[in-house]
Amino acid sequence: ETGVTQSPTHLIKTRGQQVTLRCSSQSGHNTVSWYQQALGQGPQFIFQYYREEENGRGNFPPRFSGLQFPNYSSELNVNALELDDSALYLCASSPRQGTIYEQYFGPGTRLTVT
Amino acid sequence: QQQVKQSPQSLIVQKGGISIINCAYENTAFDYFPWYQQFPGKGPALLIAIRPDVSEKKEGRFTISFNKSAKQFSLHIMDSQPGDSATYFCAAGTLGSRLTFGEGTQLTVNP
Numbered sequence: 001e002t003g004v005t006q007s008p009t010h011l012i013k014t015r016g017q018q019v020t021l022r023c024s025s026q027s028g029h030n031t032v033s034w035y036q037q038a039l040g041q042g043p044q045f046i047f048q049y050y051r052e053e054e055n056g057r058g059n060f061p062p063r064f065s066g067l068q069f070p071n072y073s074s075e076l077n078v079n080a081l082e083l084d085d086s087a088l089y090l091c092a093s094s095p096r097q098g099t100i101y102e103q104y105f106g107p108g109t110r111l112t113v114t
Numbered sequence: 115q116q117q118v119k120q121s122p123q124s125l126i127v128q129k130g131g132i133s134i135i136n137c138a139y140e141n142t143a144f145d146y147f148p149w150y151q152q153f154p155g156k157g158p159a160l161l162i163a164i165r166p167d168v169s170e171k172k173e174g175r176f177t178i179s180f181n182k183s184a185k186q187f188s189l190h191i192m193d194s195q196p197g198d199s200a201t202y203f204c205a206a207g208t209l210g211s212r213l214t215f216g217e218g219t220q221l222t223v224n225p
Contacts, residue, residue: 004157033212042120042203042215043158056212090157094210101146103213105157 004093004106012112013081021076021109023091030095031055032074033103034066037088049074078111086113118206120216127223133191135219137204140185144206147180148213149189152201161202162189194223 005024013019025032031050035043045058049068063079072093078085088110092103119138127133137147145166150158164171164178164187171178177190191198201220207213 031210035213040218042205042217043213045212045214048212050210055210058212092213101207101209102148102160102163104160105150107155107157 004091004104006089006091006106006109008109009107010110010112012114015081015083015113017081018077018079019081019111021078021089021091021111023074023076023093023106025072025074025091025093026095026104028095029093029104030072031093032068032072033092033094034074034076035090035092035105036060037090037108039087043090046076081113083113086111118204118214118216120204120219122219123217124220125222127194127221129194129196129223129225131194131223133194133198133221133223134188135202135204135221136186136188137206137216138184138186139206139214141206141214142185143208144214145209146207147178147187148205148207149176149178150203150205150215152203152218158203191221194221196223196225199223 033048034046037043047057048055052068065077068074088108090108092105094103148163149161151161152158162176175192180187201218204216205213
């Protein structure tokens with residue numbers, strides 16, 4: 001069984017540019033959540049996708065957007081990058097069935113904005 | 115009401131000792147409380163989790179204690195080992211929804 005994978009591993013962008021991060025969920029998982037983890041802090045919820053629809057959003061501006069595809073993989077897009085967007089971006093998948101709560105994280109994408 | 119407060123920020127324990135990390139939450143709607151372990155450069159790994167219908171859950175050397183009336187829960191690591199040195203995060207959530215994380219505890223276990 002393959003775990004959650006994310007690409008790329010590292011990324012360096014310039015302020016004002018746009019970036020797309022990708023996530024493949026664990027086999028059998030149909031829900032994907034994205035989190036931003038600034039250095040030395042806990043992950044902060046960005047949004048969640050379930051069956052290709054956004055299913056909850058945290059306190060992030062509209063320039064953070066996402067997609068989920070029929071195979072349950074997902075993308076996180078960030079427009080007009082700001083220096084404060086530099087962080088580890090984590091994707092977590094979960095088998096949203098009945099009373100299953102667990103979220104399993106990928107290794108993350110380290111984004112540096114200069 | 116969405117905050118989860120975690121303490122201490124850092125913890126140093128001798129090999130074989132007990133590591134204790136505490137968390138407190140405000141939102142009474144939370145009904146799922148996981149702990150994650152994160153090594154440098156890696157994503158958080160689910161360690162152990164508890165629902166509020168039990169006061170304690172043990173898996174190997176890891177135990178969660180839960181106090182619903184006080185809105186507090188804690189992680190105990192028995193017989194701590196150098197390999198346990200990592201950052202630990204508590205979190206709280208509801209069914210199928212977002213997780214709210216604490217700020218993390220950097221644990222160092224000295225040999």
